[in-house]
Amino acid sequence: MFNKIFLKRGMTLVEMMVAVSLFSILTLVVTSSINAMYRYNSYTFAQAYQVQNARLGMQSLIRDVREMTFADDGTFPLAIMEENKIAFYSDIDRDNSVEYVEFSYNGTTTIIKNVYNATGSPLTYNLGSPDETYTLSRYVQNNIQGTSTFMYYDNDGNQLFSPSDITDVRFVQAQIIVNIDPVRDPGQFMLRSSASLRNVKENI
Numbered sequence: 001m002f003n004k005i006f007l008k009r010g011m012t013l014v015e016m017m018v019a020v021s022l023f024s025i026l027t028l029v030v031t032s033s034i035n036a037m038y039r040y041n042s043y044t045f046a047q048a049y050q051v052q053n054a055r056l057g058m059q060s061l062i063r064d065v066r067e068m069t070f071a072d073d074g075t076f077p078l079a080i081m082e083e084n085k086i087a088f089y090s091d092i093d094r095d096n097s098v099e100y101v102e103f104s105y106n107g108t109t110t111i112i113k114n115v116y117n118a119t120g121s122p123l124t125y126n127l128g129s130p131d132e133t134y135t136l137s138r139y140v141q142n143n144i145q146g147t148s149t150f151m152y153y154d155n156d157g158n159q160l161f162s163p164s165d166i167t168d169v170r171f172v173q174a175q176i177i178v179n180i181d182p183v184r185d186p187g188q189f190m191l192r193s194s195a196s197l198r199n200v201k202e203n204i
Contacts, residue, residue: 046180047178047179047180047181047189050137050138050139050178050180051178051189051191053137053138054136054137054138054140054176054178054189054191055191057111057113057136057137057176058136058137058174058176058191058193059193060113060134060136061103061113061136061174061193062174062193062194062195063092063195064088064090064092064101064103065086065088065090065172065174065195065197066195066196066197066198067090067091067092067199068088068089068090068101068197068199068200069089069090069091069098069199069200070089070098070199071089071098071100071118071125072089072097072098072118072123073118073122073123073124073125075089076166076167077089077090077197077199077200078166078167078169078197078200079100079166080102080163081150081152081160081163081165081166081169082150083148083149083150083151084104084105084107084142084148084149084150085102085103085104085105085149085150086102086103086104086150086172086174087100087101087102087103088100088101089101092115097117097118098118099115099116099117099118100115100116100117100118100125100127101113101114101115101116102114102115102116102130103136103150105140105142105143105149107143108143109138109139109140109141110135110136110137110138110140111135111136111137111140111149111176112133112134112135112136113133113134113135113136114130114132114133115130115131115132115133115134116130116131117131137176137178139178139179139180140176140177140178141177141178141179141182141188142175142176142177144177144182145177145188147175147177148175149174149175149176150172150173150174151172151173151174151175152165152169152171152172152173153169153170153171153172153173154168154169154170154171155168155170155171157171169197169200170196170197170200171194171195171196171197172194172195172197173192173193173194174192174193174194175190175191175192175193176190176191176192177189177190177191178190178191
């Protein structure tokens, strides 16, 4: 009777090279997939972040517009009514002193908010240099889309364009188009909101 002897042996060099090659290919495929997913998701997250910033900026703008009132020196609440710039008087910090507030879209990618405080006796507004400056929204694409940032309406809902009609404005609409990369998905996002000038109604 013969005894069968089974020998245990390791992998040959060829088998080891095949195994390493397969593992390397699999690792490369998985890593590439993860990197592609990360790049796409990072873009999506960045877009969502900028949209959220724009939403907060829009809320700030509309809140200030809604509260616009006559200046401390008696000037009419609305000072500038342009398609990419609005300026008015509003007590934005609730300190019983009315500030001059200016929102402007520079035609590139940013909406800026400048605040000027009244000083002196009698009170005056020095518009040479703002006391505070905020970036309201970045990656704004209104100029690329040919879209106005601010629109103005009278009590009857008629849109106003001429600065000579400034005392007739009773309703302001704002819109911001945000896209961190206009040539990529998920594409542009438009924010739109509006406010009536309730303090002007009470005083006119």
